[in-house]
Each structure stands twice: as C-alpha cells, then as structure tokens.
Amino acid sequence: MTHTLPALPYSLDALEPYISSQTLSFHHGKHHNTYIQKLNELIQDSELDNKSLEEILVSTFNKPNEVTLFNNAAQVWNHSFYWQCMTPESSDHPNPSGRLMEKINTDFGSFASFLDKFKQAGLTQFGSGWAWLVLDNGVLKVTKTSNADLPLVHGQQALLTMDVWEHAYYLDYQNRRGDYINTYLEKLVNWDFVESNLAKAK
Numbered sequence: 795m796t797h798t799l800p801a802l803p804y805s806l807d808a809l810e811p812y813i814s815s816q817t818l819s820f821h822h823g824k825h826h827n828t829y830i831q832k833l834n835e836l837i838q839d840s841e842l843d844n845k846s847l848e849e850i851l852v853s854t855f856n857k858p859n860e861v862t863l864f865n866n867a868a869q870v871w872n873h874s875f876y877w878q879c880m881t882p883e884s885s886d887h888p889n890p891s892g893r894l895m896e897k898i899n900t901d902f903g904s905f906a907s908f909l910d911k912f913k914q915a916g917l918t919q920f921g922s923g924w925a926w927l928v929l930d931n932g933v934l935k936v937t938k939t940s941n942a943d944l945p946l947v948h949g950q951q952a953l954l955t956m957d958v959w960e961h962a963y964y965l966d967y968q969n970r971r972g973d974y975i976n977t978y979l980e981k982l983v984n985w986d987f988v989e990s991n992l993a994k995a996k
C-alpha cells in the first residue's frame with residue numbers, strides 16, 4: 795500500500811499572519827512529504843506493505859531494528875493530525891464548548907489551568923517533539939513526547955497536538971517557541987476538530 799501526502803485542509807496562506815505560507819509550504823510539502831516517501835521506501839516488499847499506518851506504528855514501536863521505520867511512520871501520523879488541529883476560522887470558536895469544556899473543567903479544574911499545562915508541555919519539551927491533549931482511560935491529560943513518539947502507542951487517544959519541532963515555527967518565530975505556542979492556542983486551534991475527536995473516543 796502506498797501512503798500519500800494528504801492535502802492541507804486550507805490553503806498555504808490561510809493561517810497567515812500566524813503561520814506563513816513559507817512555513818506551511820516547507821513543513822507540509824517538504825518535511826511531511828519526506829516522511830511519507832521514506833515510509834513507502836521502508837515498507838516496500840515487506841510484510842508491512844499491506845498494513846494500515848496505525849498497524850505499522852503498533853508493530854514497530856520499541857523495536858530496536860525498526861526505529862527508522864517507526865519514526866517516519868509516526869511523523870506521517872503526527873503531521874496529518876496536526877494540520878487538522880488548526881483552522882483559519884479559529885476565531886469563530888476560540889474556546890472549547892459543550893462536553894469538551896465540561897470535561898476540561900472537571901479534569902483540569904479550569905480552561906486556564908489546561909492552557910497553562912499545555913503551554914508548559916510545549917515549552918519544556920527539550921529539543922524536538924510534540925505537546926498533546928489526550929484521553930487516557932477516560933481522563934483528559936496533557937502530555938509531551940520526544941521526536942516522533944505519539945499517544946497511540948501508549949494506550950492514549952490524541953485529541954489535540956502541537957508540533958514543537960523547530961521546523962514548525964523557526965521561519966516565523968525564530969527561537970521564540972513561547973510566542974508560537976501562545977499564538978497557536980489563541981489564534982489557530984480547531985476546537986470543532988478536538989470536540990469531534992472526543993466524541994469519537996472510546
């Protein structure tokens with residue numbers, strides 16, 4: 795099975811001025827696309843060739859001989875998910891609502907407390923990685939992962955992610971990761987998508 799680069803759910807300039815078309819062009823067209831090409835090369839003529847992306851992730855996780863394959867497959871999954879976590883219409887729905895907001899208040903105490911935890915996860919991820927809102931045994935948690943690691947292989951369901959690899963923000967924010975994180979949370983999150991992920995979660 796050949797994995798293909800999913801189209802962005804918006805145009806390259808749709809997230810300006812917060813994320814430039816130059817960043818999206820490199821991030822989607824070069825970085826994400828390269829992970830997909832490497833994944834396809836690595837599974838060609840192997841028993842993983844006909845497996846889904848999720849099956850590949852589960853079967854290669856924590857296998858010393860499969861690190862490169864796992865990393866590329868995980869980065870494919872993470873980026874496909876990350877694009878959907880953002881929307882140019884975020885200002886129409888700038889905060890969570892409904893069941894998600896109720897659950898955030900229950901599990902974090904308040905939305906402000908969630909925001910603080912998510913920011914800290916992104917800021918304190920040393921080097922490359924991801925910040926996440928996940929559902930873990932029915933409870934919302936904020937986590938961070940290094941490099942390509944992702945909630946799926948830790949028994950958690952991802953609801954929201956933020957890429958904190960430098961390639962996600964360096965052209966627009968240089969070393970100011972905190973400014974990128976604040977902008978992401980204030981201007982870019984697609985809460986409809988996060989709510990739909992909670993509704994689908996088991």
Ligand code: FE
Nearest residue numbers: 957959961962
């Ligand atoms: Fe990235």
